[in-house]
Amino acid sequence: MTEEEIRVMVVDDHPMSREGLSTILLSADGIRLVGDAPDGRTAVEMAADLQPDLILMDLNLPDINGIEATRAILATSPHIAIVVITMFEENNSIFAAMRAGARGYLLKGATRSQILRAVYAAGNGEAIFGVSVAQQLI
Numbered sequence: 341m342t343e344e345e346i347r348v349m350v351v352d353d354h355p356m357s358r359e360g361l362s363t364i365l366l367s368a369d370g371i372r373l374v375g376d377a378p379d380g381r382t383a384v385e386m387a388a389d390l391q392p393d394l395i396l397m398d399l400n401l402p403d404i405n406g407i408e409a410t411r412a413i414l415a416t417s418p419h420i421a422i423v424v425i426t427m428f429e430e431n432n433s434i435f436a437a438m439r440a441g442a443r444g445y446l447l448k449g450a451t452r453s454q455i456l457r458a459v460y461a462a463g464n465g466e467a468i469f470g471v472s473v474a475q476q477l478i
Contacts, residue, residue, distance in 0.1 A: 346463035349392040350376040351383040351409065352425075353401050357448070361396055361425070364452050371459060380404025387413045392420060394463050396455075397442070399426040399433060410440040421462040425450065444468035 348365055350373070352358045358376045365373045374390050377383040381403040387395060395413065399406035410422050423444035424437045434445055443462045446454065446469075458468040 345370055345372040346459060347372050347374045347390075347393045348459060348463075349374055349383070349386060349390060349395045351378075351380070351395060351401065351406070352376075352398040353378050354398075357398070361455070364455055365459070368456050368459075371456075371463075378402075380406060380409035383409045384412045387417060387420060391417060394421040394423065394459060396425050396459070397422050399424060399428055399437065407436050407440045410437065410442055414441040421465070423458050423462045423468065425455070 348371055350358050350361045350365070352361065358378070362373055362376060365371050374392050375386050377386050380401040383395070383397070384404065397406045397410055401409065404412070406424060406426070413420055413422065421443045422441065423446060424442045425446045425448060426433065427448050437445055444458050444467055446458055461468040
């Protein structure tokens with residue numbers, strides 16, 4: 341882990357999911373929550389303004405889906421690490437996210453420790469995948 345804080349933004353259209361992820365992030369050392377967005381369009385705008393180190397991105401979002409939001413964010417800010425956190429486990433979603441530039445892919449059933457491990461890893465430039473996602477990739 342780097343000596344500096346990892347600045348994280350959460351993107352999810354479900355308030356309870358955003359709040360749950362935010363609570364996990366706020367309780368962790370070396371992570372600073374800089375914002376959250378309820379849809380893809382807001383995520384793209386906020387990412388441009390806030391320039392977080394990392395974004396936890398849901399895929400099923402209103403206005404602009406998570407894949408398109410990932411592409412748009414990385415087109416202007418390629419240094420931002422994006423880790424998808426979603427309910428979708430099928431290959432099409434996984435590969436679409438990777439092609440869009442996501443550095444990781446977790447399922448919403450991930451534990452607190454799995455989420456934090458993914459944030460620390462992606463914040464340090466690593467790619468990270470949940471166990472079942474990694475098995476599918478292999």
